[in-house]
Amino acid sequence: MGKRGISKPTAIVLPAAVMLGLGLWGLDRGTMWRDESATYQMARRTLPQIRDALGTVDAVHGLYYLLMHPVLALRPSEVTLRLPSVLAAMAATALVAALGCRLARPRVGLWAGLLYATTPVVTHYAQEGRSYALVAASAAAATYLLVDAAGLVPGTSGGGGRAGGRASRGGSRAGGRAASRSGGQADRPARDPALAPGPAPGAASTPTPAPAPGPGPGAASATRVRSAVPVRGDASRPAPGPGPGGPEATGHTAGWRWAAYGGVVAATALLHLFAVLMLAAHALTLLVSRAPRRAWWGWGSAAAGAVAAVVPLALVARRQSAQIAWIRHPTPGRLWAVAEEFAGPSALVLAVNLLLIAIAVVRPRRRALTAVALPLICVPPVLLFALALHRPCFHERYLLFALAGIPLLAAAGVDRLAEAVSGRRRAVAGAAGVLVVGCAFVWQFPLHQREREPLSRQDDLAALSATVGRLTRPGEPVLYDPPKERRIAIAYPRPLAGLRDIALNTPGPASGTLYGIDVGPAELLRRLDGARSAWLIAADEPETHGPKAAVLTGHFRLAYSLCLPGIRLERYVRAGPAH
Template structure:
């Protein structure tokens, strides 16, 4: 997060806005009734963002202030991506994923832009994090501990791994094996019973299985650490090929009675799994029955206590409500963010979520969609704003992949290789099930939709980028594990054992540091791209330069026309250089008319206003689909004298035809100009 904050603040003041930022700047500075009236005609999809930016720009209306919320949102998104990596895999995966996200040039591009896309990305990452918690998608066990060979005690501070049977005959079960633990737990359960020699003792009411080295709990030889208690599934990682996840170790609910409701389960999906070791519970002598009068404590029941079903249901309900609220707010910031729900649906499908999870997610998703439907209906009526877009091609889809995973060829190849490693027999299925749908489903759906109605742009899909660093970090972690782990053969007094241990000199901290250095190298390789993002020409146009050029070339009182009216954004963003010019075609300003750029007069009224003017300036959009109507009006009494092509616009000077002549054409100001040029 600190890295993202530094990258976001580096070069934040580019000295200019581009056209979309100028819209934010003017809309957020209007009054709330004016914002409401304007959203009824245009830009409704950004309405919530303008409302959020209204108090920000009211405090200090500057470019840096306008971009600060995007910087903070990018910082939050970076932290959430790192948190997802930690939750779904391990801490070093989260560290690498967060750094990869921050070092991606397109992330810093939108982190330094006064638009809503960085906030949408942060909201989507937050919603994904809430989904993993509400649906229980996080792995239930840490990676296996390979630091200690079998038969030895685990290092201090680490839980003992599940025991492997040593070679040789198993010890004879003691008398405690047939009678179970020494007594009931809390006086509520009868003694355990198990088959002699089975090695597993079940305690009715606890749901826990006691597993000894070679038999029942009582068969532990003196002087050896006791392993009869069933360890909590969160404390003891499974060893590959030996013991499955805790949900598989627990007996079936139909075979073992459920325990007391006030005993907190060790795993959320296995209620009643006792954390305490049954063999250590006080009770009567071996073979004795339950104490007379023993029974359940008063008030004990399935709904009692903080771990009861009712409490868990309430907690799950609040988690799904938070998830639905975040998704709704994110989609209200930009309507295409609702595609996030499709990615989450595929995540649950790949994770084989139980019915209760689908029910909770469906309820939350329905609420979010219901909140967004009115905005989507209003945005559909304003779809003319996207008339400049064209149907996408596969090349455009690949260009988005390059932006998200690159864009330099070396970094792109490295990220795609790591993603491929993560997808080939993934070791952490939960991370893949979350990240892969996030990065694939929304772009594909929007691409298909854009074939019918053009609306495909990578900024609308910035929220899907979080899946790329997560998958790349998972692939890097898998490669690091393959390199760091080597088989070693060691002889012990009990026989020959083979185990995987970390190679000498290679530690977890060293592997994490190597990954950080690799990300730093990728950032250094793409440093010119980051520097270019902080230049004024990194965006589509440079309104500050256009305003300064007009201010140098015009005289106070000269008439100026904007064709189409949206080119008034130059004067709205930087009014000082153009303060002396007369906007001769303006009929009603934007705030009063409920539009972005105001309403113009008709051709006849325009010619009447130009009567007596010796020259006029025309600022026209330099776009293929633009058909300047005002230029056709001017070509009667005026003729085009000079034109200057700048990024996104054409500055044209018209002079009146007649006895007055083209006044001022020989002025020294025009000597730096080129003759009329085609775009």
């Protein structure tokens, strides 16, 4: 890091590399769990079969299945299934770091990126073959595009910040070499006026090669110009420059920026519908940033286009809402549980993160960062909670995209403390911040280890399939009740290849469903005619014995039962002579 502090490329690349390493560590758990098996089987179908299935089930994941279709065509495996999520988490980490650099300075970006990468829940979804890591990356990209299009940069109160900041930096070149020393980064000057003491009376200013006024009062004036530029994001000292909007925020260029923002928001919501809630967070960001009318017009047009693009998906998803009927009505404790998971989850790390966030919010040094990060972590959870009171749909994975606000605020809090403790010693402050993140990772290392174990998810389909294969004999009939338990045979068919799926009428790919369509009880009884025994693979829930399972219990007696994680395996033998 040296005297010049942390460079912006380092602040972005280093956290992304850490995320890549954590994502690849233990990626092959040797098994899939039930949701991953849905991705695995849907993405391997033909495009017409995927289209037919999305009309009845999983429409909210349709774009993700289409993206995964060519990936799994290369090599269908558990590692290939999860690799896009690892890369997406790496991109999200880089974008969080870039936001920290843009809204504050490189060391804040570095800390925020490292905090994001080492959060256990982030690595959990980075190693899962579902869409949530991609949604988080896309939402982070949309947030960055919002900052760019609206001109939300340090030292400004609205949409004209970028132009003003650039004009200020141009003026500062006449007074010193701060901008050139930092590689053009206004948030890392050679001498920080917000922290360094002013020159002693009578002290001479350093001459510069740039044109400057003659000796005497003019030279002192040039020095004062350099020290007055708000390169460190001090909102109380706005930089001189063009009015709101600035040349960069108007005309054709601004239109393309807002179009890009709207397109990314739409793509994010098509990956998962609830990601559209980020629009409310972004609206609050513009409000507290006092964005000019031009920025509101641009954002409104982009938001309207994004919403219009996802309305058809929302209508289809509403018809398929029975898929999440297992989610219960939330309680206020669920909001706190999400906060614990995102900012912790261990008690010590949670407490430190909340303290740092409080420092960043109560005593903001960089108001643009707070204006972006605080709504992002607060607004989507509250809105989803309110929606879930009417129709239960509250789950942490639907809010993963909002987590980026926590490391940004925590890093801003660390930066605020570092300014008070280390003064101008930027290298010491940067190293201390990295050390804090490293200590948090070591403290939560057992949680990271647990995430890489087969039982870190709800079930272990590979182990279930192997167990059933050992206990059964080829040719025996098996009944899956409900049909979704057929996912064991779909994900890992080899151990169950010799069993007869006694109830299956039409397989999933041909029927446009996930798990196929079964015959009715009467046809099932006819198919069981002559069988002396049958196996039942049922969900491990008391209420799951339906009419088809009743055929077994009515004509067979229970001879063997085994409870496994997520399922119940039972063997029935005929009570009387076979017909």
